[in-house]
Amino acid sequence: MFESTLLHVNALFKSHGVHEEIVHMHTLSGTTEGLALKVESRESNVYLLKFDDPASLGPARQLLETYADSPLLPGVLLAAADDSYLAYAFIEGTxxxxxxxxxxxxxxxxxxxxxxxxxxxxxxxxxxxxxxxxxxxxxxxxxxxxxxxxxxxxxxxxxxxxxxxxxxxxxxxxxxxxxxxxxxxxxxxxxxxxxxxxxxxxxxxxxxxxxxxxxxxxxxxxxxxxxxxxxxxxxxxxxxxxxxxxxxxxxxxxxxxxxxxxxxxxxxxxxxxxxxxxxxxxxxxxxxxxxx
Incomplete structure (x- = not known):
């Protein structure tokens, strides 16, 4: 399982060229067997970072990228080359x-x-x-x-x-x-x-x-x-x-x-x-x- 610490999350973001410093995060419930983290940067941007089976995250990434022009879908921030993790904008609401x-x-x-x-x-x-x-x-x-x-x-x-x-x-x-x-x-x-x-x-x-x-x-x-x-x-x-x-x-x-x-x-x-x-x-x- 991925180590869900601020240090590791920041290292992951930087490896993708995302230079926002993550200062807050917490684990979300309701995911399947994977791990879902709500993370917030010092610039107050909020993202959902998910770790899961590539067979699940891969199609999800592809769909979000295919319909990137839809204002209803969150924009992809970064993704693993093997689709083992994915981060996209967190949409606030209920x-x-x-x-x-x-x-x-x-x-x-x-x-x-x-x-x-x-x-x-x-x-x-x-x-x-x-x-x-x-x-x-x-x-x-x-x-x-x-x-x-x-x-x-x-x-x-x-x-x-x-x-x-x-x-x-x-x-x-x-x-x-x-x-x-x-x-x-x-x-x-x-x-x-x-x-x-x-x-x-x-x-x-x-x-x-x-x-x-x-x-x-x-x-x-x-x-x-x-x-x-x-x-x-x-x-x-x-x-x-x-x-x-x-x-x-x-x-x-x-x-x-x-x-x-x-x-x-x-x-x-x-x-x-x-x-x-x-x-x-x-x-x-x-x-x-x-x-x-």
Whole structure:
């Protein structure tokens, strides 16, 4: 494990030509098996310095560098040649709370990050590089099965069958011929939820902790929309969707894909955020009453 002392951190920064003196630091919780340090320089600049598996930090660095023009992503300060460590600007604010209106932060997310996404030309897989899937259908099937395991009796077997059949119809290989199944992969953030959105004065100011993956832009868009139980209505969705470039789908398909994403999100809520469950179940009933 890297020695997390001011002496070692300053030596590391200088080795990359960064001549700011680090005067304060403390360890952050919530990281995986790696080490995350919040460090502050004498010039009052604050950075996040992470040490982790290169298989995790490498894709994160690549994503941050690819979308360096997005005002929502932190700028990379330095990185190891072998991707064993990475430092980038620390975005001050709060996650989860004081979000303001979903319609507002979804619009900003769409305009300032999602519309900047580029195709992931070098990926021969769908989903995450550490768990590569042969097709987008396969990626969704696994997510639906995991959600079903978490849900127990919270939703019905009919709900499961309906979601599964919808995913099969929308994402099956034969759908490629009709242009329905996504064929273009984009470099996605992969974890666009309110737990990774930084808010300040009830406005979205940053998106942190990427878990990069290859997939359609609509995935990150709907993941963000479903990541909190508030304002899960069609009006809020369409207000942001109308600003989403390079995604052309009929309203009926948008509703169906939202149902799939919502089903998976309710499964995560049961496992990790049970206090959100009443709001999600209300939203589930709402989305199942919408006509296609």
């Amino acid at each position: 996650t989860h709370f004081n979000r303001g209106a979903k319609k507002d932060w979804m619009r900003r997310l769409t305009q300032e990050l999602l519309n900047r996404y580029v195709r992931c030309e070098d990926a021969d897989y769908w989903g995450r590089p550490e768990y590569p899937r042969a097709s987008w259908q396969h990626f969704n099937e696994i997510g639906i099965e995991e959600a079903r395991g978490n849900l127990g009796s919270v939703l019905t077997d009919d709900d499961y069958r309906c979601v599964k059949q919808t995913a099969e119809r929308l994402f099956a290989p034969h759908a490629v011929r009709s242009g329905a199944e996504p064929t273009e992969k984009y470099r996605l953030h992969g974890d666009t939820g309110v737990h990774n959105f930084v808010y300040r004065e009830e406005a979205l100011v940053g998106v942190i902790d990427p878990s990069p993956m290859a997939g359609p832009i609509l995935y990150d868009f709907l993941y963000a929309f479903c990541s909190s139980p508030d304002e899960l209505n069609l009006e809020t969705l369409l207000a942001a969707f109308d600003l989403l470039e390079r995604v052309q789908v009929e309203r009926s398909r948008l509703i169906e894909e939202t149902r799939i994403q919502l089903y998976c999100r309710i499964g995560l809520s049961v496992k990790h955020h049970p206090h959100d469950l009443p709001g999600y179940l209300e939203a589930w009933n709402y989305w199942n009453t919408l006509s296609l």
